[in-house]
Amino acid sequence: MENILKFDNxxxxxxxKTDEIFALKDVCFDIEKEHFVSIVGPSxxxxxxxxxxxxxxxxxxSGKILLDGYEQIDRKKIGYMFQKDFLxxxxxxxxxxxxxxxxxxxxxxxxxxxxxxxxxxxxxLYAFKDQKPRSLSGGMRQRVALIRTLALEPxxxxxxxxFSALDYQTRLSVCDDVYQIIKSEKKTAMxxxxxxxxxxxxxxxxxxxSSRPATVKDTLVPSLVGKTSFKKREDERFNGxxxxxxxxxxxxxxxx
Amino acid sequence: xxxxxxxxxxxxxxxxxRLKRNKFLIIFFRIFILVAFIxxxxxxxxxxxxxxxxxxxxxxxxxxxxTLAKNGTLLTHSWITLYETLxxxxxxxxxxxxxxxxxxxxxxxxxxxEPYIVVLNSLPKIALGPVIILWVGAGTNAIVAMCVLICxxxxxxxxxxxxxxxxxxxxxxxxxxxxxxFQIFTKLILPHAMPDFVSVLKINVGxxxxxxxxGEYLTSKAGLGYLIxxxxxxxxxxxxxxxxxxxxxxxxxxxxLVSLLEKxxxxxx
Numbered sequence: 001m002e003n004i005l006k007f008d009n010x011x012x013x014x015x016x017k018t019d020e021i022f023a024l025k026d027v028c029f030d031i032e033k034e035h036f037v038s039i040v041g042p043s044x045x046x047x048x049x050x051x052x053x054x055x056x057x058x059x060x061x062s063g064k065i066l067l068d069g070y071e072q073i074d075r076k077k078i079g080y081m082f083q084k085d086f087l088x089x090x091x092x093x094x095x096x097x098x099x100x101x102x103x104x105x106x107x108x109x110x111x112x113x114x115x116x117x118x119x120x121x122x123x124x125l126y127a128f129k130d131q132k133p134r135s136l137s138g139g140m141r142q143r144v145a146l147i148r149t150l151a152l153e154p155x156x157x158x159x160x161x162x163f164s165a166l167d168y169q170t171r172l173s174v175c176d177d178v179y180q181i182i183k184s185e186k187k188t189a190m191x192x193x194x195x196x197x198x199x200x201x202x203x204x205x206x207x208x209x210s211s212r213p214a215t216v217k218d219t220l221v222p223s224l225v226g227k228t229s230f231k232k233r234e235d236e237r238f239n240g241x242x243x244x245x246x247x248x249x250x251x252x253x254x255x256x
Numbered sequence: 257x258x259x260x261x262x263x264x265x266x267x268x269x270x271x272x273x274r275l276k277r278n279k280f281l282i283i284f285f286r287i288f289i290l291v292a293f294i295x296x297x298x299x300x301x302x303x304x305x306x307x308x309x310x311x312x313x314x315x316x317x318x319x320x321x322x323t324l325a326k327n328g329t330l331l332t333h334s335w336i337t338l339y340e341t342l343x344x345x346x347x348x349x350x351x352x353x354x355x356x357x358x359x360x361x362x363x364x365x366x367x368x369x370e371p372y373i374v375v376l377n378s379l380p381k382i383a384l385g386p387v388i389i390l391w392v393g394a395g396t397n398a399i400v401a402m403c404v405l406i407c408x409x410x411x412x413x414x415x416x417x418x419x420x421x422x423x424x425x426x427x428x429x430x431x432x433x434x435x436x437x438f439q440i441f442t443k444l445i446l447p448h449a450m451p452d453f454v455s456v457l458k459i460n461v462g463x464x465x466x467x468x469x470x471g472e473y474l475t476s477k478a479g480l481g482y483l484i485x486x487x488x489x490x491x492x493x494x495x496x497x498x499x500x501x502x503x504x505x506x507x508x509x510x511x512x513l514v515s516l517l518e519k520x521x522x523x524x525x
Contacts, residue, residue: 055432080432086425090447100433103443152433 003066004156004188005031005054010063012049023049025213027063031156031190031205036182038191038199040245041209042252047192049214051158054190055080068155076104079154081162085145087133093144094120094129100152116151123147123181139170139177146178150185157182157189163198172230175202179229196245200238201229208245211252218248312497320498334502337468337479340396341510344403345464349457351404352411359412360419360445361437377413381405381467385474394475402474403467407460414459418452419445454518461510465503 012024023046031037039047052058053065056073067073087096097116106112120126123143133141142162149157162178163171179202182189193199199206206220222241226232294314300306301313308316324330359366384405389398422445430440472481480499487495 057428057431075432075434078432080429082425082429084425086423086429088426088444088447090450099443103430103433103435103439158432 002033003030004033004068005190006064006066007050008064008066010053010060010065012046012053012058013061014049022213024053024060025215027214027216029207029216029219031188033188034186035204036179036189036191036202037205037207038193038203039207039209040193040196040199040249041214042211042249043194045209045211045252046214047194047209048160051080051160051190051192054078054156054158076152077155078158079149079152079156080158081145081149081160083161083164085133085141085165087141087144087148089133092130092132093125093136096133096144097148097151100148104152106152112151112153115153116147119147119150119181123177137170138166139174142166142174143177146181150181150187155188157187159189159191161193161195162191163195164193176229196242196249197233197238198229199245200224200241201232206245208248217252220245308493309491310493312493316494317497317501320494321501324498330502333478333480333483333499334506336396337472337481337503338506340399340403340471340479341464341468341506344400344467345407345460347400348404348407348411348464349460352408352456353415353453355408355412356415356419357441359416361441366416373409373412377409382470382474385470389475395477398475399468399471399479402471403464406467406470407463410459410463411456414452414456415449418449422448450521454514454521457514457517458511461507461514465507465510469503 007027007029010024010027011022014021014023027050029037039050041047049058053060054067054073055078056075064071065073068077087093088099091099097120098113101109101112101116117126120129125140125144125147128136128140133144136144142165145162159178163175166174175198191199191202200222201224203222206222207216208218208220209215210217220241222237224232224235224238224241226235232238297311298314301308301311301316321330324333359369381402385398385402388401388405392398392401426444426448427440430444435443468479469481469484472479473485476482476485480503483499484496487493487499
């Protein structure tokens with residue numbers, strides 16, 4: 001399978017006036033096309049840094065990042081979904097979804113608009129198309145944010161704990177929705193999370209990071225059976241894997 | 257759109273009734289205070305409880321305004337002050353906005369100019385009066401300059417802080433979409449700062465009148481500020497009060513226009 005993303009011995013330091021923080025140490029991993037990869041690690045270890053580097057918002061101190069085979073990061077290949085939905089209050093749902101398209105002005109604008117409209121219909125948001133985001137629930141807002149990201153047809157989706165701001169009930173169902181959407185649109189995605197069960201129920205591969213400076217400690221291929229993320233939680237191996245990851249993270253927190 | 261409910265409960269009827277009554281009371285007392293104030297003023301002046309030579313009275317103000325209107329000077333003076341105010345208001349708002357954008361655009365430039373802006377803000381602008389007259393000449397130029405000076409610093413400061421109050425994550429979102437700095441400004445900063453812009457306009461309405469009247473106190477041959485100073489010098493309080501009344505009306509109209517604009521902006525976002 002083709003690799004969409006490759007981290008090759010990536011090191012990263014954060015610079016401040018009085019200090020230098022060693023965030024990533026010799027990080028190596030790759031993501032195959034149409035795979036869903038989760039990154040888990042103790043809090044504050046540098047998970048978000050990996051996403052920022054991938055999106056080209058930060059430059060590695062040393063090492064190589066290859067996005068779709070190129071070292072020069074083309075942001076148009078990336079769709080970044082943040083913890084917060086960051087919908088613009090003064091724009092309607094539809095105009096929020098169009099935001100990325102307005103900025104990138106792709107040649108096939110008509111097609112992309114049609115796709116966005118189709119996504120809205122598919123995920124039950126079409127009726128709210130002309131409403132302002134404030135009249136939407138948290139889960140709906142997060143779905144709008146996802147469609148805004150998908151409308152650009154990125155090769156790689158970056159998800160930075162996109163469900164963490166939601167209450168538990170909504171979180172489970174939005175998590176399931178997003179999983180369905182990503183799988184049925186055949187997208188490649190990298191999810192950063194500290195929710196182990198979320199990682200397990202969604203991922204083809206889980207990368208476990210050590211505490212700071214973060215390095216890849218273990219890689220796991222859960223291969224749980226189930227069509228939806230809900231069903232995957234019912235797989236008998238789920239609990240065993242959960243415990244395994246949990247211990248790994250626990251050990252990390254002890255040593256740090 | 258939300259569906260409108262047709263059958264309301266009795267409680268809703270009472271609620272609406274209460275709202276209406278409150279609104280009525282507010283408007284009633286607004287008018288009542290004005291009428292009572294004018295009425296008592298007139299009454300006390302007529303009965304010589306207060307001396308109209310020093311405090312004037314509504315009837316004398318009205319007849320003064322009528323006299324001014326008849327000999328045509330009312331319109332001339334009002335127009336001159338209005339003109340100075342509007343020009344000053346426009347220049348200060350536009351220039352202040354542009355300066356704020358430039359300061360937002362470049363962090364280094366912003367940091368370099370920060371102390372200058374702070375000093376300019378705390379400086380009483382009237383102190384610069386003589387310098388202004390020397391530099392741009394007495395008369396309209398100096399008055400407009402004074403007006404601009406008074407409004408521009410507050411415009412720059414308010415707009416800049418509005419620009420900088422955007423959530424960092426939203427900028428990050430646009431950057432991750434490959435937006436240019438110009439796009440970040442037009443798609444995010446500008447609409448985000450729109451409500452603040454309207455409140456700056458509201459502040460500037462008041463400040464620009466302060467500027468033009470202060471300018472006219474300094475140097476003028478005509479205008480409402482001139483009438484006020486002139487009236488004071490010849491002990492004609494009726495004239496001072498008449499000019500002040502016109503000033504109140506004009507400022508009110510200008511403020512009402514900006515409020516109208518505010519409503520339109522609010523309905524948009």
